[in-house]
Amino acid sequence: MAPTLPSGDQSSDQDNWDNGRLARKRQLLTEIVLRNRLTALVVDGDTTCRVLEQLLLRSYGVQTQGVDNGRDAVTLIASGVKFNLIIIDMILPILNGLEADS
DSSP states (O other), rough: OOOOOOOOOOHHHHHHHHHHHHHHHHHHHHHHHHHHTOOEEEOOOSHHHHHHHHHHHHHHHHHHEEESSSSHHHHHHTTTTSSEEEEEEEEEESSSHHHHHH
């Protein structure tokens, strides 16, 4: 006897399965982030980009801090604040990403 397909639309079943997998992966990632209290510094001169980057990270439970130029990023790091992740735009006012990395 030939195998039968699950009832309903096969593509919908696959989409539901994929969405369930993605939801479980997102939940696991969020639990890891919260357990480890991960932090990120977002350095971007474009306010919209910076806010969107921070919102995305926060949706996973990452605590974020944002600044709009490289000089403020360097000052913040030099003050002793620690971050698990730093996202820095290469084109910034005052001190660009490459200069700030030095």
